[in-house]
Structure formats: C-alpha cells, structure tokens
Amino acid sequence: MDEDAPEKVGYRRSAGSARGEARRRELLERVTDEVGANGLVDFSLRRAARAAGTTHKVLLYYFDGPEDLLTQAVLQLRERRIDRSLAAADLADSTLAGRVRAMWPVLVGDESWVLDQAIGLAMYDSARYAELARTASVRYLPALISICPPDWPDERKHQVSEFILAVLRGFLIEWRTSGDGPGIESGFAALSRALDHEEART
Template structure:
C-alpha cells in the first residue's frame, strides 16, 4: 500500500449522522468493488478515491485513513464470502450436520470468484508480511470465520467444545487454501478435506 501520509493531516471525520453514514456506506461499497477486481497491490487513498469517484480528502472525512478504509473493505469482502456460503447451504437436508455445513463452506470457498479469492488471500499475505502493521486484518478474519464455524456446531454442545472444533476446522481449511495455491496436485486438498469430513462425522457421532 502507498500514500499513507494523508492520514496524518487531521481532516475532520464524519460524526455519524444518517446522511453521513449513508454516504460512508456508498463510498465503502465502491472501494470494496474495486478491491474485488484489482486486488490490494498499490492500494492507496488516491486509488480508492478514483474508484469511489471522489477525492482522498472526502474519504478522510468518512474514514480514519487508508488502513481503516482497507480493513473495512476487506471485512465487507469476507462478509460477502460468508454470505455466499450461507446462501449455498440454505434449505439443504445435508446441511443439518456439522460435516455437511463445513462441506458446503469448503465447496463455496473452493469455487468462488477468482477476484474475491485473490484479494482475501492477499489480505492474509499482508498480515504475514507485516504482522505488526496488519495484525487487525488477520485477527478480523479469524473472528469472522470462527463466529460462522461455531454456529455450524450442534446446539447442545458446550461453548468450549464448539470453539475447539471451530478452531480446528478454520486452521485446516486455511491450510487447504495454501495447499491449493502451492501444490502441483490439484486433488490433494479435496482428499485432505475428505479426511476432515470423516473426523467431523465421528466428532458429532460421539455426542456430548
């Protein structure tokens, strides 16, 4: 990312009025759509302003700076990914089990649009490249996905057990994503997922 200096110029930011909030959401949606198409490389306030059809000073009225805008746009893209997964599993009988829900989530992740996948992979890469500066991108990702995966677990399970299983699933799926990007065996991640699915079926069959 570039062009961070404008963050320190002290522009007054939106106070959150209904009109200001509507404008902020409009600008954020335009920037989010630009990220989905063009990725995070060379992201800056000026690039975001061009995409939003405004100036970087206007963006600084509504957002705390380039990193705040980036974090909110990436959050919105993750919500898009989560929404796609929930839509895919709506109404299906097989999605009544933990393993079935995770299967649909994996299939949605595996088959999602290339732009969405690329920019969210880049966000993870930023967190790994500069964890001090971009730690919130990674932590935000974990919070969003864990909330979803906890909701997949059987309702009677105690919360610590839901959390443990959700952590396992999240870490494993992240590993599969990296494997698909770096392996010359395109079926390897799917074979690994089949093993995860069997483990989840056994976990659920074990009951409380």
C-alpha cells in the same frame, strides 16, 4: 454544509449523522467492489477515489487514511464471504461435514485471492496491517460455531470449530500455493470422516 466537504479527517467525526454514515457506507461499498476486482497491490486513495466516483480528499473526511480504508474494505469483503458461506451451508445436508464441505467453493471463490493477499500483507507488515489477520479468526470462528449441532455444549462447539478452521486454512494455503485439487479432496475426505465420527458420538 455539503456532506462531502473534506474539512476534517476521520469518518468517526460523522458517526453521529445518519446521512454521513450512509454516505460512508456507500463509498466503502464502491471501494470494496474495486478491491475485490483488482486486489491490494498498488492500492491508493486516488485509485479508491476513482472507483468511488469522488476525490481522495472526500475519502479522508470519512476514513482515517489509506490503511484504514483498505482495512475496512477487506473486512467488508470478508463479511460478504462469510455470509455467502453460511448461506451455502444452510442449503447443504444436515451433517456438519456436509455443511463444511458446502462452504468450500465459496472460500475459494472469486474474491478469495484478495483475502489471501490481505493475510500476507498482515504477516509482511504487522505494524500497519495486523488487524487484517486478527479479525479473521474473530469473524470466521463464530460462523463455524453456528453450524455445529445446536445441542452440543459451547466448549465442544468451540473446540471443533477451531479444528475446522485450522484445517480449512491449511487447505486454502495448499490451494493457493500448489493448486493440488486431488490432494485437497483427499484431505476433505479425512476431515469429513473426523467430523462424522465426532457427530456420531453425540
């Protein structure tokens, strides 16, 4: 049978097939690229199908409708952002403050506006898109924990990472709503002092 035959709805039906899963990932990558470039407004299966070079019926074979496909694409964008952030942190100096500071240009990079739209969508229509907001902390928190000094106890890593995440979210909102670069830089100076103080008491 043709792997693209849209006879059933839901990609989970093809999860047992390596070929089917590879096809699903290929389609998702193409849709994710399109969402990253054009945002979430007016997203539809037909728009996604054009980007993926297929039909909306084929997408319905691999995904559980437009909300599922959009959620999967946003999660994919978020994973890309986290991976790039950690790569930037790895190239920074050895201090926690330096690693956090190095992540910032990635967090406000080209696709950041789309991820901001996703959080807004989750707040506006939580019944349909709550997962977009829930998964943000679930994914970003472990990334921040991973850049904390390795000799810190787990509880301390978690507490400091929660603090960093909350502050960065505030900076992101400020960046998106006011574009106050100097104000954010002042905030980063204060955040760096706090993190340097925390690290110095090790």
